[in-house]
Amino acid sequence: MAYQALYRTWRPQKFSDMIGQEIVTKTLKNAIITGQITHAYLFNGPRGTGKTSAAKIFAKAINCLHPVDGEPDGTCEICQAADNGTLGDIVELDAASNNGVDEIREIREDVTYAPTQAKYKVYIIDEVHMLSTGAFNALLKTLEEPPANVIFILATTEPQKIPATIISRTQRFDFKRINAQSAYERMIYILDQRGNTYDEAALKVIANAADGGMRDALSILDQALSFGDGHVTLENALLVTGSVTQTLLGKYVEAVVNQNTKQGLAKLSEVLDEGKDANRFVEDLISYARDLLLYTEAPELVTLVPDETFTQLAKTQSANIWYNMIDTLNNTQQQLRFTNRPAIYLEVLTVKLSQPVGQGQVVSSVSSAVDPVATAVQTDRQSSEQQPTPSPASEPAQSVSHEEKRSQPVSEPKPVTSENSRVAPHVSEDQAAVFGVLSEATRGDLDRVTAIWGDMINMLPVPEQAMLNVARPIAASSNGLVVAFDFDVIRANAMRKPDLLQTMVTQIRELTQAQHERQLVFITTESWPVLRSKFVAQLPKHKQQAPAVNPDIEEKADTTEDNLVTEAKTIFDESIVEEIDD
Ligand SMILES: [Zn+2]
Numbered sequence: 001m002a003y004q005a006l007y008r009t010w011r012p013q014k015f016s017d018m019i020g021q022e023i024v025t026k027t028l029k030n031a032i033i034t035g036q037i038t039h040a041y042l043f044n045g046p047r048g049t050g051k052t053s054a055a056k057i058f059a060k061a062i063n064c065l066h067p068v069d070g071e072p073d074g075t076c077e078i079c080q081a082a083d084n085g086t087l088g089d090i091v092e093l094d095a096a097s098n099n100g101v102d103e104i105r106e107i108r109e110d111v112t113y114a115p116t117q118a119k120y121k122v123y124i125i126d127e128v129h130m131l132s133t134g135a136f137n138a139l140l141k142t143l144e145e146p147p148a149n150v151i152f153i154l155a156t157t158e159p160q161k162i163p164a165t166i167i168s169r170t171q172r173f174d175f176k177r178i179n180a181q182s183a184y185e186r187m188i189y190i191l192d193q194r195g196n197t198y199d200e201a202a203l204k205v206i207a208n209a210a211d212g213g214m215r216d217a218l219s220i221l222d223q224a225l226s227f228g229d230g231h232v233t234l235e236n237a238l239l240v241t242g243s244v245t246q247t248l249l250g251k252y253v254e255a256v257v258n259q260n261t262k263q264g265l266a267k268l269s270e271v272l273d274e275g276k277d278a279n280r281f282v283e284d285l286i287s288y289a290r291d292l293l294l295y296t297e298a299p300e301l302v303t304l305v306p307d308e309t310f311t312q313l314a315k316t317q318s319a320n321i322w323y324n325m326i327d328t329l330n331n332t333q334q335q336l337r338f339t340n341r342p343a344i345y346l347e348v349l350t351v352k353l354s355q356p357v358g359q360g361q362v363v364s365s366v367s368s369a370v371d372p373v374a375t376a377v378q379t380d381r382q383s384s385e386q387q388p389t390p391s392p393a394s395e396p397a398q399s400v401s402h403e404e405k406r407s408q409p410v411s412e413p414k415p416v417t418s419e420n421s422r423v424a425p426h427v428s429e430d431q432a433a434v435f436g437v438l439s440e441a442t443r444g445d446l447d448r449v450t451a452i453w454g455d456m457i458n459m460l461p462v463p464e465q466a467m468l469n470v471a472r473p474i475a476a477s478s479n480g481l482v483v484a485f486d487f488d489v490i491r492a493n494a495m496r497k498p499d500l501l502q503t504m505v506t507q508i509r510e511l512t513q514a515q516h517e518r519q520l521v522f523i524t525t526e527s528w529p530v531l532r533s534k535f536v537a538q539l540p541k542h543k544q545q546a547p548a549v550n551p552d553i554e555e556k557a558d559t560t561e562d563n564l565v566t567e568a569k570t571i572f573d574e575s576i577v578e579e580i581d582d
């Protein structure tokens with residue numbers, strides 16, 4: 001005997017077999033009990049939520065010779081014929097497989113004849129929104145003058161595509177997504193009846209992956225069963241669904257909300273090692289966070305089956321955490337669309353999520369990173385309000401920054417975030433420091449640092465590797481190095497890590513076999529265009545006033561501005577210059 005798919009074999013035969021649609025089934029049963037039957041119904045809802053099953057049960061129940069409390073008895077000749085598909089008075093039509101004009105015409109002729117065996121003729125039209133305009137018109141004519149003892153049940157996932165003239169002639173029922181708990185219980189019931197064995201965790205994974213559709217849940221279960229030779233293992237369930245386990249998700253979320261970046265990255269690498277898709281992972285995280293948010297307020301809306309980690313997180317963390325997490329995840333989802341290096345974005349995400357929530361600095365850094373213009377404007381405004389205070393780290397740049405002060409009083413160097421960050425030694429972030437490096441920058445220095453950058457990162461602990469994976473050296477001199485970060489929040493975080501900075505400075509010196517340590521200047525990738533044009537703009541003047549500059553730039557003394565930009569490419573990281581030039 002050919003194998004029958006679970007969702008066919010276990011298609012509900014009675015309203016009481018249906019799960020998750022209590023309101024619909026109760027109303028339909030009442031209609032049968034009280035004999036208040038209308039001639040057209042619209043069953044609307046997501047796929048796999050039981051619309052066709054309910055239609056078939058309803059068709060049976062209204063024709064059953066001995067209905068019990070609105071349910072078909074399942075044993076009379078009508079019920080038997082309906083179950084065997086031999087009852088001519090119940091007609092099923094799938095609008096998805098043809099445009100339906102001929103079929104609806106046939107129905108129009110057919111409805112004029114009385115039912116042959118049963119009391120009512122029932123036409124079940126699946127995916128009714130797929131009918132052509134012609135077919136809808138034909139159907140409408142029938143609905144306008146409904147023959148006695150004919151019932152239409154129209155099922156759809158997209159009611160907005162059905163003409164209003166049709167909808168207004170139907171009684172509408174909305175089928176809900178089936179929550180994971182119900183799907184889980186139904187699978188246990190089916191497997192127990194069949195005598196299959198299973199890991200409960202496996203069924204939870206399947207229930208969560210089915211995303212509200214019972215048919216999907218049973219299809220996945222079918223596959224997991226076939227892999228596991230009749231036993232449903234967690235491993236097979238994960239394989240079939242491509243899901244990250246709820247346990248792993250939970251552990252990841254637990255790590256980041258506890259600000260344990262290292263643990264979070266370790267969990268992330270488990271996820272990636274399993275070959276999981278980055279987008280799927282972010283989506284899974286969003287629904288996980290969403291469920292955590294709902295758990296205390298509206299537990300009935302939670303789609304997953306809570307485990308211990310989940311309930312613990314829901315109990316101990318405030319809603320604010322989950323709101324923030326969902327925001328950050330949504331942003332990451334946007335970024336993932338434009339990258340072919342998703343792992344890096346997930347690492348950044350992990351570092352971000354591990355930041356304490358509610359720190360004004362983190363929030364403002366994130367927003368300023370989004371809008372480079374705002375950042376630049378803000379920098380200038382702050383600058384004009386305060387006297388410049390060159391940090392000790394910009395020492396090598398001092399002669400340059402003095403010149404800079406005289407010529408451009410408005411754009412004085414001013415650390416952007418120095419008020420609330422404890423900036424460690426070895427690093428600075430102000431314009432004077434950037435100009436200091438640029439004025440002495442050589443392509444050779446940049447090449448030497450770039451060549452060892454990857455090796456240097458590999459020598460760092462994992463969380464710090466993740467931070468520097470979104471940073472690139474963009475200009476270097478013999479005693480300075482400008483590093484651009486894609487995310488301001490990561491940049492600010494890195495600046496507060498004296499150990500990291502010390503290691504970087506030392507390793508860069510050793511790996512490039514340099515005589516001096518290079519002072520680090522951390523900027524954002526977004527701020528780089530502004531800084532670069534300011535630097536280039538002041539170059540000719542700068543050359544007259546401060547002769548002690550890099551010979552590379554000396555050569556450019558008599559070149560035009562355009563040439564300066566071209567020349568800049570030889571000093572700066574070209575990829576970054578190109579990004580900016582457009
Ligand atoms: Zn019956």
